[in-house]
Amino acid sequence: MRRIALFVAIGILTVFAAPSGLPPAAAQNAVPKLSLEVVGTTGADGPVFVPIVITIPQVPIILNITFINNDTQPLNFHTFTIDNEDRSSRGLVDSGFIRPGNRSFLEFTVNSMTNVTNGAVSFTPEASARGIRFYCIPHRIDVGGQAAGMIGEIVLAGAPTGGDEGPADKGVLIRAYWIGMIGIAAMIGWIGVSYFVIKSSTPKFRDHRDHMRKGLP
Numbered sequence: 001m002r003r004i005a006l007f008v009a010i011g012i013l014t015v016f017a018a019p020s021g022l023p024p025a026a027a028q029n030a031v032p033k034l035s036l037e038v039v040g041t042t043g044a045d046g047p048v049f050v051p052i053v054i055t056i057p058q059v060p061i062i063l064n065i066t067f068i069n070n071d072t073q074p075l076n077f078h079t080f081t082i083d084n085e086d087r088s089s090r091g092l093v094d095s096g097f098i099r100p101g102n103r104s105f106l107e108f109t110v111n112s113m114t115n116v117t118n119g120a121v122s123f124t125p126e127a128s129a130r131g132i133r134f135y136c137i138p139h140r141i142d143v144g145g146q147a148a149g150m151i152g153e154i155v156l157a158g159a160p161t162g163g164d165e166g167p168a169d170k171g172v173l174i175r176a177y178w179i180g181m182i183g184i185a186a187m188i189g190w191i192g193v194s195y196f197v198i199k200s201s202t203p204k205f206r207d208h209r210d211h212m213r214k215g216l217p
């Protein structure tokens, strides 16, 4: 019995120790990627982004954005653009002018809410009320005077909100979920193994009924 428990313990140790034997760099360099679609369109109040707020669950994170212009008016070009802090360098992230029915693929890294890397360029992005501002070049300033202009923001989940919107939902990365589940499973496994190890290392009291009959503690 003792030998079997020992083998089981060694087996479980091998399984759970194996991932930690990998080079630590592999785990540290894994910046998660969030892929999403952002649509440029014309709503009741003029040109808008949908969604107008991109909520990211953490930083750093790689944002993979498919920017789609689904306008039907042939002259309604839109862009997805981010400038630097004081707008002295414009379009450091930029889809270019996308015509109605077309799309563009963007990928950049939000290292923190004050640092973005796009290709070889790292910069401090223009701030919005709660995070990082993105906008559409032709419609940043609302021409019709109805809406605030075609602007949006990238917000970190859990960050304080500007007003009446309530707290933002905190996203959970699927990887964190599985690490938690494996941790719980490993813990339950270890309780079982400990039970047999302790039990098998007390050979005198192997027979529980006999033990009770003798009135032993």
Ligand SMILES: [Cu+2]
Residues within 6 Å of the ligand: 040, 047, 077, 078, 079, 136, 137, 138, 139, 150
């Ligand atoms: Cu636009």
